[in-house]
Amino acid sequence: MHLIQILLPLYDNEGKPFGQELFLRVRDELSERFGGITTYMRSPARGLWKETRETTVHDDIVIYEVMVEDLDRDWWHNYRQQLTVIFRQALLIVRVSEVQLL
Numbered sequence: 115m116h117l118i119q120i121l122l123p124l125y126d127n128e129g130k131p132f133g134q135e136l137f138l139r140v141r142d143e144l145s146e147r148f149g150g151i152t153t154y155m156r157s158p159a160r161g162l163w164k165e166t167r168e169t170t171v172h173d174d175i176v177i178y179e180v181m182v183e184d185l186d187r188d189w190w191h192n193y194r195q196q197l198t199v200i201f202r203q204a205l206l207i208v209r210v211s212e213v214q215l216l
Contacts, residue, residue: 115215116185120144120178120197121207136200137176144180152179185210 122140125131137153145151154177194208 115213116182117211117213118180118182118185118190119207119209119211120180120194121175121209122178122197123201123203123206124174124176126202132201140178140197144178148180148182150180153177154179181213 120140122137123132141151141153190208190210194206197208198204198206
């Protein structure tokens with residue numbers, strides 16, 4: 115079993131919030147394709163990273179999770195590229211972990 119996590123920014127690079135319709139569209143696409151999704155939207159997570167030695171950048175994000183048995187890496191790669199364009203990001207994180215159900 116694989117857990118895919120998609121980290122989506124709440125704001126564009128100019129600080130403007132993305133419309134709720136973008137998040138609903140992603141939720142609906144993933145739910146339809148995979149039969150379910152978990153969303154973490156109430157308390158946005160905050161990501162911090164050093165862009166340069168002097169500059170720290172932050173993003174408020176929401177996390178979408180999908181569990182799949184078979185990992186279609188090509189599909190996920192293409193989907194990440196689509197989301198990168200839609201959310202106007204230089205890099206958008208989609209990560210996978212192998213999990214065991216207990």
